[in-house]
Amino acid sequence: MPMLEYNEILKGRLIILDGAPYEVLDARIFRMQQRKPVNQTKLKNIITGKVTERTFGQSEKAEEAELTKREIKYLYNNRGAWWFCESKDPSKRFQLSENLLGGGGKFLKADSLVVALSFNEEIIGIQLPVKVELKVTESPPAVRGNTVQGGTKQVTLETGATVNTPMFIKEGDVLRINTETGEYVERV
Numbered sequence: 001m002p003m004l005e006y007n008e009i010l011k012g013r014l015i016i017l018d019g020a021p022y023e024v025l026d027a028r029i030f031r032m033q034q035r036k037p038v039n040q041t042k043l044k045n046i047i048t049g050k051v052t053e054r055t056f057g058q059s060e061k062a063e064e065a066e067l068t069k070r071e072i073k074y075l076y077n078n079r080g081a082w083w084f085c086e087s088k089d090p091s092k093r094f095q096l097s098e099n100l101l102g103g104g105g106k107f108l109k110a111d112s113l114v115v116a117l118s119f120n121e122e123i124i125g126i127q128l129p130v131k132v133e134l135k136v137t138e139s140p141p142a143v144r145g146n147t148v149q150g151g152t153k154q155v156t157l158e159t160g161a162t163v164n165t166p167m168f169i170k171e172g173d174v175l176r177i178n179t180e181t182g183e184y185v186e187r188v
Contacts, residue, residue, distance in 0.1 A: 006056040014065040021065040104128040104179040106161040142167040
């Protein structure tokens with residue numbers, strides 16, 4: 001594994017600290033008066049999501065983390081267990097916990113392809129497509145003159161997720177949804 005000098009630990013880099021992978025959220029290299037330069041960083045544990053601050057001195061190094069990415073296929077979820085299989089080999093099935101998927105799991109359709117992030121052969125996260133297209137299964141009728149809610153209404157999508165949309169959206173429409181924010185983007 002390549003080692004990074006203290007001044008190479010920059011924003012966006014992935015490093016290993018105490019055996020766990022961290023993403024560098026922020027890094028500032030500075031010198032205080034007569035002292036040697038230091039790199040003050042803000043790190044996010046990729047597995048737990050916990051954010052911590054750490055200062056690296058000039059003599060310190062960090063190991064660069066190598067995450068592997070592979071495509072997997074979402075099958076279904078049942079009682080909090082989310083089932084996936086290898087994209088090329090459907091017989092290799094496995095389940096992942098809901099907290100690994102985050103809030104974007106509710107926008108997954110059966111047979112959707114997603115990217116699994118692995119560290120030391122163990123899946124530690126899922127990358128969903130930023131935007132997905134889902135069909136509206138339930139849409140309350142638009143009530144004329146009802147602008148109390150700011151001209152929006154809540155609709156149910158084919159995955160069971162609910163989102164706020166403009167009043168003109170009706171049942172059967174296909175919507176583009178941002179999986180990172182969970183918000184309606186546009187009608188397709």
